Amino acid sequence: MKLSSRYNRVNLVISLLVLLLTGIIYYFLIHLILNAKLDKDLEVEEEEIIRYAAIYKKLPLPGNYLDQQVSFKELHPADTGIREFKNTVYKNEPEHVVEPGRGLVTSLDLNGKTYEVTIIKSRLESEGLVRMILLITLAVTGLLLFTLFVINRFILSQLWKPFYAVLDQMKSFNLVKSHQLQFKKGEVDEFDELFDSANLMALRVQQDYKELKNFTDSAAHEMMTPLAIIRSKLDTLLQTGEFNDKQYGLLDDVYRAINRTSRLNQSLLLLTKIENKQLPESKIYPMHDLLQEKARQFEELFEKKNLRLDLDINPTSLVMSRYLADIFFNNLLSNAVRHNYQGGRVWVKSSGDFILIGNTGRSEELDEKHFQRFYKAADSEGTGLGLAICLEISVQYGYKFTYEMIDGNHTFKLFNPASL
Known part of the structure; x- marks a missing residue:
């Protein structure tokens, strides 16, 4: 993942989380503010009822007054008066609907009796205002996120252009050209x-x-x-x-x-x-011709050790230096002869996908250390660099070079990258 994409993703995620958290906090704060306003209105209504009872020595008539309901209930002498604000429901009688409401339950002493006074105001307008504020907040949040995305996608990409210019030049940097x-x-x-x-x-x-x-x-x-x-x-x-x-x-x-x-x-x-x-200059070279040539060059060595050579060579071309390709297959065939037994077998197969060289020989399976420099068997007359050179050549050209031991026989494969 590119740095700019990583930054955009982290920036957008963090911005979204912060805005959502802020929106939730903002939503509850608006609720608290509006509830506090309703509570203030309820307290004003409570003071008017107390003042009316003190002047006229009686309770005002219960009923509905402009989105407000007032009701009274005489309490038992053993009951104690309470005073609390709470969310409740408001019955809208003219429209026959039930709306969210905010209520104040308090008590009033009058003429030696205690009355429970319930005042309820509708919260419908407050809830509508909260929803409107929430929608506006979400719209602003979405607009802000979109703006951040555009800024990060286009403006920041322009800022990062010099960095990618350096990266491209470093990728194409060539020691041989000395530029x-x-x-x-x-x-x-x-x-x-x-x-x-x-x-x-x-x-x-x-x-x-x-x-x-x-x-x-x-x-x-x-x-x-x-x-x-x-x-x-x-x-x-x-x-x-x-x-x-x-x-x-x-x-x-x-x-x-x-x-x-x-x-x-x-x-x-x-x-x-x-x-x-x-490396010498590379070009697309027909490896099947080189393999046929190598088979002729090693013919005397095969006869000297009485080795049978099986060829299954089909047209195969690879991008490689002719000089290094000659060294590559010369090392593999030299090992196939050197580490084989009298009367053994060597086989060479090529196709459009791979080139295979296999041989009979010792039952010991090769591992990673055999491809390291200077590693060789105690009785070997080689330099211990043959397989290391083959591996290095394949790495430099980006080819896959593998070894397997199949049915006690050693098998080396060089894969054409186009087939992978």
Whole structure:
């Protein structure tokens, strides 16, 4: 959820709750005020009745007087007089309807007797006024919420435009192109600070990238040169004379160590370039042609280990560098041969949705640590970087790369994103 949408939702919810709570409080306050006014009118009527009884020594006639009812009832001598205000009903005799009313029940002593005096006034006009006020309040609340929604939706979205401009440029930022982020200063200080910080960060990242690239290129050259010299000197040494079996064994160990160091150096440099997106140019490449080519290249290795190769290759194209695709499938097929047993089987299948490479081999199922750098079996002659490179290539291109053990066989799949 976007920040503006989140803010709008929270703002509207809080505003609605506050306005509803305020409306409820306002409604009851109006009720209290109107009831207090009616109570004042009832007290005035009570004073008039008391004054009339004091002057004329008798009670006024009961009856209806302008939305008002007055009634008297003689109390038993044992009864005590009371005085209270209460909500009750008012019987509108002319219109034969019952309306809400407000009443005052009090007592009056006259000629040695105690009378209960009941005065009731209609609350119909007050209730109508309260309802009208409530409707006006709801209308104002709705108008205010609508106004807030419009302001948050359109005006605030304009205020947030600079932020989204920064976000879009950061998404499209490319280290290889080495271009600066272009921002326009605005009227909001916080956005200006964000622009400056983003630009400074981009410059630092580009500088670090250049330094790392230079280091990678220098390391590739500086490491390969001594290895090439050592290999050349060994070749020269072998041509200088005869050696016994022990000496040949020692020289063979040196050759193996040099070759392994060379492969390790190349693999580490490749991983560094992939992680830093120093990838060769990518295009839509027909992977079925590459798989057929790889099958021919590995034919001698399959025959040497008496492995059966089953091919089910259909037209499949992926967006990938030809160089990295070659490394990807070369690593998987090398593992399929290296970790297979004599007389085993390797199968390759491709379709529009995925590419599958499977092989027989050890019954041990691979887990996450086998895809980590430098992890390998104790008797393995590899560098321990093959699967790590395959995983890194798939991640960089956004492809799904999976492993399963099915019926004791190892199966690797590379999925076409269009099929997911």
